[in-house]
Amino acid sequence: MTRAYVGLGANLGDREETLRAAVGALGAEEGIEVVAVSTLRETEPVGVGRQPRFLNGAVALDTTLSARELLDRLLAVEQRFGRVRVAGEHGPRTLDLDLLLYGDETIDEPGLAIPHPRLHERRFVLEPLAELAPGLLVPGRGDVESLLTGVH
Numbered sequence: 001m002t003r004a005y006v007g008l009g010a011n012l013g014d015r016e017e018t019l020r021a022a023v024g025a026l027g028a029e030e031g032i033e034v035v036a037v038s039t040l041r042e043t044e045p046v047g048v049g050r051q052p053r054f055l056n057g058a059v060a061l062d063t064t065l066s067a068r069e070l071l072d073r074l075l076a077v078e079q080r081f082g083r084v085r086v087a088g089e090h091g092p093r094t095l096d097l098d099l100l101l102y103g104d105e106t107i108d109e110p111g112l113a114i115p116h117p118r119l120h121e122r123r124f125v126l127e128p129l130a131e132l133a134p135g136l137l138v139p140g141r142g143d144v145e146s147l148l149t150g151v152h
Contacts, residue, residue, distance in 0.1 A: 038128035
């Protein structure tokens with residue numbers, strides 16, 4: 001069993017309902033057990049044009065799946081909730097599920113980077129992680145609380 005952390009986000013439709021339903025869908029997947037869900041936070045979109053505010057959070061999972069298999073399940077759940085991914089596009093979305101951490105592993109493969117490459121720069125990711133797992137170490141970066149002090 002590996003403990004993984006997944007970032008949750010949505011800025012279209014009934015955001016809270018979508019995020020809660022997505023967590024339920026993840027928990028129904030074979031090989032995934034939802035351990036904890038953070039508080040959901042309303043946040044401003046980062047680095048993109050004008051669009052609706054996001055609702056963000058994170059979920060802790062225990063999984064028997066490999067990191068690649070877990071990512072594939074996350075993408076499949078996104079699709080079920082109407083998400084269409086376009087490479088390089090960061091527009092509004094019905095659902096965003098980002099694989100943030102997978103145990104203490106560091107993975108750099110085409111289409112799969114663990115820890116998530118911008119995790120350490122994003123308050124809307126670090127705050128929910130700190131809530132779920134105080135003292136959590138981000139491989140190669142340090143603990144989430146220290147990372148939070150360096151983010152605006």
